[in-house]
Amino acid sequence: MPRSELLHRLAAETARRERAGLLRRLRVVEHGDGPWLETGGRRLLGFCSNDYLGLAQHPQVIAALKRAADDEGVGSTSAHLICGHRREHAMLEEALAEWTGREHALLFSTGYMANLGTLQALLQRGDTCVQDKLNHACLIDGAQLAGAELKRYPHADVAGASRQLQSRPDSAALLATDGVFSMDGDVAPLRELAAVCTREGATLMVDDAHGLGVLGDDGAGSIRAAGLGQREVPVLMATLGKALGCSGAFVAGSAALIDGLLQFARPYIYTTAMPPALAAAALAAVTAAREESWRREKLAALIARFRAGAAELGLALMPSPSAIQPLQLGDAQVALDTAQALEQRGFLVGAIRPPTVPKGQARLRITLSAAHEEADIDHLLQALNELRRMPGAG
Ligand code: PMP
Numbered sequence: 296m297p298r299s300e301l302l303h304r305l306a307a308e309t310a311r312r313e314r315a316g317l318l319r320r321l322r323v324v325e326h327g328d329g330p331w332l333e334t335g336g337r338r339l340l341g342f343c344s345n346d347y348l349g350l351a352q353h354p355q356v357i358a359a360l361k362r363a364a365d366d367e368g369v370g371s372t373s374a375h376l377i378c379g380h381r382r383e384h385a386m387l388e389e390a391l392a393e394w395t396g397r398e399h400a401l402l403f404s405t406g407y408m409a410n411l412g413t414l415q416a417l418l419q420r421g422d423t424c425v426q427d428k429l430n431h432a433c434l435i436d437g438a439q440l441a442g443a444e445l446k447r448y449p450h451a452d453v454a455g456a457s458r459q460l461q462s463r464p465d466s467a468a469l470l471a472t473d474g475v476f477s478m479d480g481d482v483a484p485l486r487e488l489a490a491v492c493t494r495e496g497a498t499l500m501v502d503d504a505h506g507l508g509v510l511g512d513d514g515a516g517s518i519r520a521a522g523l524g525q526r527e528v529p530v531l532m533a534t535l536g537k538a539l540g541c542s543g544a545f546v547a548g549s550a551a552l553i554d555g556l557l558q559f560a561r562p563y564i565y566t567t568a569m570p571p572a573l574a575a576a577a578l579a580a581v582t583a584a585r586e587e588s589w590r591r592e593k594l595a596a597l598i599a600r601f602r603a604g605a606a607e608l609g610l611a612l613m614p615s616p617s618a619i620q621p622l623q624l625g626d627a628q629v630a631l632d633t634a635q636a637l638e639q640r641g642f643l644v645g646a647i648r649p650p651t652v653p654k655g656q657a658r659l660r661i662t663l664s665a666a667h668e669e670a671d672i673d674h675l676l677q678a679l680n681e682l683r684r685m686p687g688a689g
Pocket of ligand 1: 404405406407408410431433473477502504505534535536542543544
């Protein structure tokens, strides 16, 4: 029976992953309160969320969500192009375009869908899509969905990117890169990549999921931090589920880009619009992210404190200026054991293993937030130091 054959194969692949010690497991968080998480009946200090500015618990963001839900109900009830596009969505799009210095913005229900939809609408079979090897999975998947020729260059290797563009056949090309890399925390060489794109006649797209709100003047992200704008980076995608503490995503750029996505981006067209109350919450989060610059400053100070403390202890942090501060451990089992030992000491940190990162590069993905306090950072450093001294740990 073909159906059971497929399920058998899937089960065999899962078993193989389990034997390799790489099985992914869900954990139920019973309650979240800023960086504090209750799970399995224990209260743990989390260094694993993407709530970099602490806006997921912002009273005005919560109030905006409640107010809009009282006014509008919960669901948007339809796709944007039918009757799901509410005033809250339109206001949020306007605010996002203004913040990022672009003509227009278009909301998507998730960042994954925003990248799929953008690449699928922009690229056609025969086009070339050049990408950093460490780009997020949904950029890779988007190029494949579009049927474009996908060429990947070594991480942050500008000369490699240039070579990939030069060696393409006579085809239109998109160069797509994360602004801040999700598992390494470093920033893409955007100025150099923009220059390569200009020289080689390619369009540059930046996924700034982890840069928006955190980097650049006014928190406008990695493109602003690099001194670039819509002219050099015509396609910006960013998410609302990280520094903005909500959920969803947007693409921003010229009127022509946004009009085109509205016509052709299937993951935009054929899906239910995000709840209007969520758009209202995200609008309040944008306002808070811009007005409360102390959050960015506090985060930057915590990052500096963590990096200085780690350097003193001789811990192998990666060269990251962002809220993502991975501790490279190499072996997947060591990463898992270290995360478990930290959990016993009251900390929740994600162990990132292959295939999410390359083999031999398992790590703890430590993320910092303006919701943390200096003492939280010091306690984590102390625990990491104790673990380092334990035989067999990292
Ligand atoms: N791009 C990057 C760089 C990401 O890290 C993520 C989320 N982990 C996404 C896109 C997808 O965004 P979302 O979670 O909103 O689907």
